[in-house]
Amino acid sequence: MKKIIAIAVGALLASGTGAALAQQDAKSLATGVCAACHGPEGHSISPVFPRLAGQQAAYIVLQLDAFRSHARGDPNAQAYMWGMASQLSDATMKALGDYYAAQKPAHEKPEYPDLLAEGKKIYTEGIPVQNVPACASCHGPKAEGAGAFPRLAGQHTDYLVAQLQGFQSGLRSNAPIMLGVVKTLSPEQMKAAATYAASR
Amino acid sequence: MRQGKLGTFIAAFAMAGGGLLLAPGSAQAVPSFARQTGFACEACHTVFPELTPFGRRFKMNAYTVDNLPQVSGMTQSKEQSLALNQLPPLSFMLQASYTSTKAAMPDSVVAGALAQNGQVQFPQQASLFYAGRIAPNLGAFVQMTYDGTAGTFGWDNTDVRYARMANDKFLWGVSVNNNPTVQDLWNTTNAWQSPFDQRSATAPSPGASTLLGGGAADMAGVTLYGSWNDTVYAELGGYRSAPAVGIPLDSTNTNVLNGFAPYWRLAYERQWDRSSWEVGAYGMTAKMFPGGGVALSGPTNKLSDWAIDSQYQYIGDQHLFSVMGTYLKEKQTWDAGGAANPSNDLKTLRVGASYYYQRKYGAALGYFSTTGTPDATLYASGTAVKGFANNLPDSKGWIAELDWVPYQNTKFALQYTMYNKFNGGDANYDGMGRNAKDNNTMYLLGWLNF
Incomplete structure (x- = not known):
């Protein structure tokens, strides 16, 4: 919980604390930072922000990598995720993908x-x-x-x-x-x- | 701002008879937050300075979310002991404005003559900010503002806070700040009020103001706050007089707080789809020695404020819509003198709605009202423009604004304020022939943050 607010997890990882910490901190990162938009356990409220619960881990990693490299540049990606993903290490991305893939997916009623x-x-x-x-x-x-x-x-x-x-x-x-x-x-x-x- | 250059929504002049200085009323979005987080302004603001739900969370978290390369440090027990941005989180703000009132103001010296109407201010305000993370759970919003008259930078809005999560749902924090409501998360309260956060600094503005409506100045306070699940928010703290003086506060100062003035805040917020809705209450009680030649002992005057507020926001990709309002009731007890009555009431209402298309083109409309007990000393007649011929604090009117935000950090606003009542009257409210509508104000603002 100590690093729950600080997104400097990436910096920590760079300082050599390894993948085990990434795994352990994915949950803190998800609940302390990502949850601000994507909701608790990836159940976001606003349709501006996608629900991540139950999402494919590989897809999450691909998108985070695309945000980091600026390959994905839709307006909301630029506004929020370019900054968010900029300091994430590969290990952290993988850990976040695994975390969200393991959450229970939401149900959406037919909108139209x-x-x-x-x-x-x-x-x-x-x-x-x-x-x-x-x-x-x-x-x-x-x-x-x-x-x-x-x-x-x-x-x-x-x-x-x-x-x-x-x-x-x-x-x-x-x-x-x-x-x-x-x-x-x-x-x-x-x-x-x-x-x-x-x-x- | 603390030097009293910028008008707030209703408050402007020293509280009649009370001598309280104008409180900070300027409101800023700060690019250094964007630099630190890597988020565009729109992550935290609908249109600055109004906060989105995410912006509220960022503020509550002590401005610490960070995506910059860090100078970091760690203890032997793997606890982070340093997390410093490689570049300092600095920003600059510049405002320029043009103000025109319906009727020119009287000349300040020559009787019967008129001042020039159509006032250009360049800058109206210029500020330097340090806004961002200081340490892992510690962050600050510090504003230094240029005083054009003195030619120096002075201290302005400051909010230093520490926050952390106790568990997945509960966050707690401490704010040390210099203006009650500067730490608040919603844009209903005075310090960061929306949609009319900016007002002309030169046009006349109503003379009666409450403590939490802009009358609290030269204070420093500590508040403790907690938020459960981004839904329930509670805050409690106290303020103490803290003017910039070289000797301990004594009879040469005015309106010195006796001990600590308690401040409290409760709010409930619900988010659904693209909407958020907040309803809350806040208040403050200040006991003050009048000072000004009288020793700081004996009876005090007491201002007791109690307010309710509500805010609704719809944040879509194309359309943004906000409605906010606050009703405040102040009970004044004048045991130490300074008013004609032993006690008075002062009530203010402020509501406003704003719409933006693509965060670029906006319009806003609002209504404001101040009413209260008549008092011949507090609301004295005999002064042109600022006087109260009817000894009533009442002011009422409408305000409308058109906005153009060509870039997320640049805003142009054209605002018109219409007074139905000003300082207790409509026609000849000051007893010197000035009518409320003569103070109707056209205000054009250019605002840059970089």
């Missing part, structure tokens, strides 16, 4: 229930005429994600929509596959797919 049926179709079958593949093919039938492909189930619907918009506008460009997938999606289709995926 009218679009649920359309969303299911997009998620499971894709939109062949628009060259949109099925989301399920990477994110899994239950939207649980796999490795570098993030969990979508239990995420804030509006956060997912914002990411899809970010991929389409190029604001968030660190996911080459998604940049292709979203090219032809309409705003309505984004909402539909996000509603279905988030409510799994």
Whole structure:
């Protein structure tokens, strides 16, 4: 608890205290710092901040690394995470990923229930005429994600929509596959797919 | 600010008869916090100086969240003994303004003549800040402000705090500060009030002010606070007179606190979706020796403030909306003299709402009201502009503002204040022919933080 506020964990690690401390401190870091936006155990309140509970560890590490290297540059990533991730070591990132992956995922009600049926179709079958593949093919039938492909189930619907918009506008460009997938999606289709995926 | 150059929302002049100086009212966002944390201003501010829920948490945590390379130290027991930013957390602030009142003010010397209307101030205020982490759990917000008249830098808002988590849910801390409410987390209270945090320094402003509405000056205090789960907040502390003097406080000083003046604060905050809502109460009781030639003993005058406040914020990616207000009731007991009545009431209400589009284009509207017991000594007639012909403290009016924030650290504001009542009256309120509406003020502000 001693270092709970100080995010100088990265500096500590650099001074040679090793990966064991990273593991031990991931929880302090998560509860003392990350929780300010991402909520206790990764259950955030505001859809500006993604829920991290149950997220794929590999995906979290990839994103933290992308924040640190500025490869992910959507407005909120710049405003919050560039600073946050700047002093994190690889070991700390891995420990944070493991910590959040081990938390119980949240449940999200269908945000736009009218679009649920359309969303299911997009998620499971894709939109062949628009060259949109099925989301399920990477994110899994239950939207649980796999490795570098993030969990979508239990995420804030509006956060997912914002990411899809970010991929389409190029604001968030660190996911080459998604940049292709979203090219032809309409705003309505984004909402539909996000509603279905988030409510799994 | 402590030199009394900057007007606060309602408070401006020394409390009539009381001689209390103007308290700090300026409000700043500080780029050194951004440099230290690596967060853009928008992480902690909707639009500066108003705090987001994360900004409140950053402040409560003693300004210690840090993402800079550190000069660090560690004890043999692996406890961090030093965590110093490699660069000092310094910032600079510059404000320039233009003020025009509906009717020109009377000349300060030549009877019957008028002063020039349309006052340029460059700078209106210039400040240097040390704001950031000092040690692992210790941080400070220290403001030095340039006094254009004296040509020197003086001490302004200061909040030094220590904070730590007792467990996952409970945080406690201590703040040492020089202005009650400067340590507060919400923008309803006086020191960092929003949306009208900045007012003209040269336009007339209503003369009656409460202790916690801007009348508390030259004090230093210690408060202990606790927050449970970012939901329930409680704070208790005390203030003592602390003017910059070379000898112990004596009869040459005025309004010297007798012992410690207790200050308390309770608040409940709930967050959901993109919204947060706070409801709270705060208060302070000050017993003061009038001084000013009289020995600091015997009876004291007592100001007892009790206030409620509430704040709602919606923070979306495109649209931001805030509403805040506070109602304050002050009971004054004049056992040591200085007023015509043995006791008086003074009540203030302040509400405001603001909207921003993409944190760039904003508009705000607010209402303010001061009412109280008539008192011929406290609210005396006989002075042009500042006088009270009806011996009433009452002032009421509306205020509107348009804002343009081209960059997160640069703000331009155009503000209009309209008085329905000023120092107890509407027409001829000062007994010298000035009407409340003559003080209606157009104010243009340019504000840079870097």
